[in-house]
Amino acid sequence: MLLAGLLGWALLATVTAAVFAALGRAGLREEELHEVVPAGR
DSSP: HHHHHHHHHHHHHHHHHHHHHHHHHHHHHHHHHHHHHHHHH
16 A cells, blocks of 8 residues: 555656656747747847
């Protein structure tokens, strides 16, 4: 039972980390686009 709980928490932590990593990359891309657009004008 304890092992299953630990595996569940590990999976949840992995998924959460992956989501934040994806959001972080998307945020960096958006910042780059915002920086490029004014420079293009």
